[in-house]
Amino acid sequence: MKSKLNKKKECQFCSENTNPDYKDPKTLYNFVNYYMKIIGKKRTGVCSWHQRKLTTAIKRARKMALIGFTHK
Amino acid sequence: MLQFFMSKTKPSGLIHYEILFIIPNKFTDDEAKDIFKKVGQLITSLEGKITLENYWGKKKFAYPIKHENYGYYGLFEFDLERTLISEINTKLRLDNNILRFLIIKKDVKNEEQIKKDQKIRAKIEDKKAKVQEEKEEKEKKIKKATKKITSKKDEDKKIDLKNLEEKLDDVLNIDNLL
Numbered sequence: 673m674k675s676k677l678n679k680k681k682e683c684q685f686c687s688e689n690t691n692p693d694y695k696d697p698k699t700l701y702n703f704v705n706y707y708m709k710i711i712g713k714k715r716t717g718v719c720s721w722h723q724r725k726l727t728t729a730i731k732r733a734r735k736m737a738l739i740g741f742t743h744k
Numbered sequence: 745m746l747q748f749f750m751s752k753t754k755p756s757g758l759i760h761y762e763i764l765f766i767i768p769n770k771f772t773d774d775e776a777k778d779i780f781k782k783v784g785q786l787i788t789s790l791e792g793k794i795t796l797e798n799y800w801g802k803k804k805f806a807y808p809i810k811h812e813n814y815g816y817y818g819l820f821e822f823d824l825e826r827t828l829i830s831e832i833n834t835k836l837r838l839d840n841n842i843l844r845f846l847i848i849k850k851d852v853k854n855e856e857q858i859k860k861d862q863k864i865r866a867k868i869e870d871k872k873a874k875v876q877e878e879k880e881e882k883e884k885k886i887k888k889a890t891k892k893i894t895s896k897k898d899e900d901k902k903i904d905l906k907n908l909e910e911k912l913d914d915v916l917n918i919d920n921l922l
Contacts, residue, residue, distance in 0.1 A: 695819075739806050740807050
């Protein structure tokens with residue numbers, strides 16, 4: 673049996689040809705935990721080039737109160 | 745040339761910036777719009793070119809800032825000399841009418857890059873359409889196969905019943921028994 677982690681997933685941003693943007697929190701919520709922690713790329717399947725852009729985008733959105741630092 | 749590389753001051757040039765700022769909730773909507781326009785005037789006074797302006801209006805925060813849950817958002821995109829961005833930074837930081845702001849550099853795409861992106865997006869859409877067609881065909885095939893099986897079963901049952909009746913008649917015939 674292969675576990676789900678070993679399966680290769682496609683990067684969402686590569687397949688749609690978009691870049692992570694700090695101004696749309698809806699997509700950013702997909703890459704954040706229930707506790708608002710950033711999920712690793714091993715679980716979400718994002719490529720490392722886009723993961724670096726994603727972390728900066730999430731941190732910028734947190735600063736401008738578009739995404740919370742913690743859950744309520 | 746060496747001095748140019750060694751010098752700490754960077755060469756001047758236009759850079760594309762983006763700024764997002766929050767106006768506190770104590771103002772009304774009209775007053776907030778005036779403050780939004782004043783920020784635009786600040787940029788144009790430093791000979792910056794505004795390429796995009798967007799007033800988001802009142803929005804709810806994800807977490808309270810200074811005991812308030814709502815604020816007005818404003819967005820600008822502009823080209824400015826890289827040495828002058830520090831002036832905007834200091835002026836907005838000392839301004840009491842602005843709660844928070846964020847200035848970032850933004851890449852500008854060439855016409856070639858935009859054409860490339862459009863081609864890639866068209867390819868992706870074609871792929872998605874193909875995958876959907878294949879899915880629909882598979883579903884149709886499965887439906888046909890299931891229909892055939894069910895229809896065959898019904899015919900078999902009918903034939904079986906007819907045969908049974910004939911057989912029963914044969915068996916029940918007294919002539920055959922004797």
